[in-house]
Amino acid sequence: MVMTETMAGVRLPGDSTVEHVTVAVPSPGHGQVLLAMKASSICGSDIRAIYREHLGHGAEAYRGVIAGHEPCGEVVAVGPGVHRIGVGDRVAVYHIAGCGQCDECRHGYLIGCTAPTRAAYGWQRDGGHAEYLLAEERTCLVLPDELSFADGALVSCGFGTAYEALLRLRVSGLDRLLITGLGPVGLAAAMLGRAMGAGPIIGTDLSPDRLKLAADLGLVDHAVPAGDGAAEAIAELTGGRGAEASIDCSGSAAARELALANTRTWGRCAFVGEGGTVSFAVSELLIHKQITLYGSWVTSVRHMADLLANLARWGLRPDVVVSHRYPLAEAAEAYRVAAEGAGGKVCIVF
Known part of the structure; x- marks a missing residue:
């Protein structure tokens, strides 16, 4: 149960700056789940195409939404029509919500969705740099018990x-x-x-x-x-x-x-x-x-699921490459460090 009506979040206005905002906590609609964010890492694409200046067009166009396309969290509410994911599940999020009908989506490569409704978390729809994230159930994958929230965030894109x-x-x-x-x-x-x-x-x-x-x-x-x-x-x-x-x-x-x-x-x-x-x-x-x-551009939902299972089987923890962790309140410093490109992964933790 979500006990608050508003939440803190971060947007990227460009010019290597971070904007802290307060926005309403969304409610899940049909086929959607609400996640309490636990880890949301920063990708090099965020730095290249959004943080420094808004370079992207098409699939990389930034729409002024809550940033962060590598989210991982815990389900706190579900909407109607949700059957596979339940409250309390720990989930990583495939970071593009595709139409589900085009050839690329039907093969699991939502990254290549050709529909105008395609929306990437943190680019065209709100992402993980906030206290809560509204996600499509079809983009959520349950984390194996052996993996941490930071592990799941890193798998969402980079791994x-x-x-x-x-x-x-x-x-x-x-x-x-x-x-x-x-x-x-x-x-x-x-x-x-x-x-x-x-x-x-x-x-x-x-x-x-x-x-x-x-x-x-x-x-x-x-x-x-x-x-x-x-x-x-x-x-x-x-x-x-x-x-x-x-x-x-x-x-x-x-x-x-x-x-x-x-x-x-x-x-x-x-x-x-x-x-x-x-x-x-x-x-x-x-x-x-x-x-x-x-x-090679990102991965498929199926291969992401396979990777999560393989990491657990291999006894590997992606979060060992995280060199810096910051709370959401220090997102500006997190982005500054990530933009320097000198360390490992930078992750915002909740």
């Missing part, structure tokens, strides 16, 4: 994104894995890649702090500083052949080219990091090496 790319790459124990960009998604790719059998795992980043974090957590076998000398170091670690599988999680043109250039002949490469452009020698780096290049 799900990394997992989808690794599935696309068919990563296994036959593969050395190269990860360019050791931000939160790169750290997730390293953790999950190892669980799926890949190794050794090589990670690169410009940030010494992120390289140290990845090494200290035991997520990478080799932490290679990006920039001059990175290609030579990777070549030495792979016997000059490159990695069987690679994934760019940075969105940097240089890192994307580094990933491709250091993927072995007949290998596979995935681009996950958002934004920017890239220019490379297509014949030399892609065609003549017979490389398969994937673009």
Whole structure:
């Protein structure tokens, strides 16, 4: 039972600022549940396309709503027509509410919904940076008992994104894995890649702090500083052949080219990091090496459910990559730290 009529929340007006607001607590309608928020992490896409300035169009257009598209909480009220989720359930939220009828939705990839009613939490509809969140039941997945609310928040986007790319790459124990960009998604790719059998795992980043974090957590076998000398170091670690599988999680043109250039002949490469452009020698780096290049965008509801179950089975906790936790009242500091891009995941906790 919700005992309050208003709640605190956070919006992102742009210009690297945070706006604290007080809004009404919503009531669940048909097929909806009301969550008391417990954890809501900050994604690099929030920083890139909303916090600094409102760059997004279409799927990334920000509508001035409560921010936060990586929510996890406890169900406190349900609307009519809700059958699978009950009060007291701990749930992670797939962060896009699609129409449920288009081809992408019917395959579970609500991220690619083509209907004008598509709305992402924290972008076109209120997200998790508030005391309560109104969510569609179809976007909610019950957390295994072994996982924390912070674990669930991280799976909602970042870990799900990394997992989808690794599935696309068919990563296994036959593969050395190269990860360019050791931000939160790169750290997730390293953790999950190892669980799926890949190794050794090589990670690169410009940030010494992120390289140290990845090494200290035991997520990478080799932490290679990006920039001059990175290609030579990777070549030495792979016997000059490159990695069987690679994934760019940075969105940097240089890192994307580094990933491709250091993927072995007949290998596979995935681009996950958002934004920017890239220019490379297509014949030399892609065609003549017979490389398969994937673009991978978030994950599906089914694969997110599989990931939650696998994390519990593997005994893995995504929240080990959380380097900073803040209460909602300190959201401005949380965003400032996340925008610096020097640490691990930043999470708002309730």
